[in-house]
Amino acid sequence: MPLQFADRLNNVETSAIRELFKLLGKPGIISFAGGFPDSAMFDVDGIRAASNAALDQEPGAALQYGATEGYQPLREQISAFMTSKGAAALAPENLIVTTGSQQALDLLGKTLISPGDKVIVEGPTFLATIQCFRLYGAELISAPIDADGVQTDVLEQLIAEHKPKFVYLIPTFGNPSGALLPLDRRKKVLELAVKYNTLVVEDDPYGDLYFGEAPPPSLLALSAQVPGSRDLLAHCGSLSKVLSPGLRVGWLVAPPELLAKATMCKQFSDAATSTFAQATAAQYLKAGRLPGTLTRMRAVYAERAQAMGDALRKDLGQAIAFVQPQGGLFVWARLTGAGGKVADGNAFAKRAIEKGVAFVPGTPFFCAQPDSATLRLSFATADVEKIREGVARLAQAL
Numbered sequence: 001m002p003l004q005f006a007d008r009l010n011n012v013e014t015s016a017i018r019e020l021f022k023l024l025g026k027p028g029i030i031s032f033a034g035g036f037p038d039s040a041m042f043d044v045d046g047i048r049a050a051s052n053a054a055l056d057q058e059p060g061a062a063l064q065y066g067a068t069e070g071y072q073p074l075r076e077q078i079s080a081f082m083t084s085k086g087a088a089a090l091a092p093e094n095l096i097v098t099t100g101s102q103q104a105l106d107l108l109g110k111t112l113i114s115p116g117d118k119v120i121v122e123g124p125t126f127l128a129t130i131q132c133f134r135l136y137g138a139e140l141i142s143a144p145i146d147a148d149g150v151q152t153d154v155l156e157q158l159i160a161e162h163k164p165k166f167v168y169l170i171p172t173f174g175n176p177s178g179a180l181l182p183l184d185r186r187k188k189v190l191e192l193a194v195k196y197n198t199l200v201v202e203d204d205p206y207g208d209l210y211f212g213e214a215p216p217p218s219l220l221a222l223s224a225q226v227p228g229s230r231d232l233l234a235h236c237g238s239l240s241k242v243l244s245p246g247l248r249v250g251w252l253v254a255p256p257e258l259l260a261k262a263t264m265c266k267q268f269s270d271a272a273t274s275t276f277a278q279a280t281a282a283q284y285l286k287a288g289r290l291p292g293t294l295t296r297m298r299a300v301y302a303e304r305a306q307a308m309g310d311a312l313r314k315d316l317g318q319a320i321a322f323v324q325p326q327g328g329l330f331v332w333a334r335l336t337g338a339g340g341k342v343a344d345g346n347a348f349a350k351r352a353i354e355k356g357v358a359f360v361p362g363t364p365f366f367c368a369q370p371d372s373a374t375l376r377l378s379f380a381t382a383d384v385e386k387i388r389e390g391v392a393r394l395a396q397a398l
């Protein structure tokens with residue numbers, strides 16, 4: 001007899017991206033497909049020193065079960081880090097450590113979404129968020145973006161019409177959009193939260209990866225300026241893109257009631273995030289190495305983003321439209337169909353693989369009416385020379 005699975009699985013399917021990743025083993029392929037940082041840039045020495053310090057100084061805590069809320073010295077380091085970025089009065093008790101920010105998203109889904117509840121997300125948004133919220137039975141509503149991120153006037157109409165359980169946004173260098181929400185729209189989002197008494201979830205794994213000027217303050221930092229908004233805001237952070245995704249250290253900042261429910265759910269899920277990873281992360285942050293690592297990463301990604309932008313403009317010209325990213329890991333582009341060239345991202349991805357270059361078509365990032373002419377190109381893992389070669393192959397595929 002076939003196994004009988006839970007009904008909730010009917011709402012989700014294996015990510016199209018995973019299927020694509022199977023093809024990446026092909027020899028010689030240049031990949032713009034991944035959503036991850038460059039492993040060549042990990043601060044191995046710093047992480048080794050931090051894990052040694054954790055074992056030398058606190059072996060009991062580092063190897064024992066830990067509190068579900070997180071390892072206290074790490075909560076203190078994270079709150080100090082967030083405070084340094086403008087999140088005033090953020091106490092360690094205002095956040096819990098999660099197993100990657102992915103778990104923070106899962107806990108939000110688990111604590112907030114009942115089947116049929118409406119949740120507004122950007123169109124396009126992070127694929128794993130779409131899948132995670134759907135697993136809990138959410139009906140996702142797509143709020144359109146432009147070059148500056150979510151269109152707050154349309155967002156207001158959607159909130160008024162659908163009265164969502166919450167709104168999920170990636171305001172800073174979105175995945176996949178790379179878009180940066182300007183200050184006025186950030187304020188507007190917080191005002192909408194208060195006006196409609198709607199929870200807003202800010203997912204912010206990329207905010208520290210800026211190439212020029214620092215981006216506007218996070219919604220969390222800005223909430224101090226919009227009375228009442230802090231009580232309607234959850235914020236997900238992560239060390240994945242700035243230190244190491246393998247550590248699986250993220251965090252969730254949320255109003256006390258929500259944080260308590262999320263902690264309860266985490267208890268039933270993984271009891272606690274790896275104490276060894278948390279103690280290592282705490283030692284790393286305490287050693288003061290993160291600012292140097294960030295400076296190095298920003299410089300490398302900035303150079304690669306520029307190289308990709310320049311190569312796309314040179315080799316694909318009118319056939320592609322995109323906004324040069326100011327941070328993050330991605331160029332979000334759209335095939336224009338100019339000159340009778342391909343205008344379908346899915347077909348283009350297949351042809352590109354044949355020419356030895358991979359990227360992710362944009363379709364899976366939409367929870368409704370996909371724009372099938374879109375693509376996500378990551379500049380994070382290939383060096384400048386490979387980026388130029390990869391874009392030349394894209395031009396051939398086109």
Ligand code: PMP
Pocket residue numbers: 035099100101102103126170175203205237238239240245248249250
């Ligand atoms: N949110 C966004 C927008 C992401 O792009 C990612 C990783 N790709 C995550 C959350 C999850 O990251 P992690 O669990 O490694 O912190």
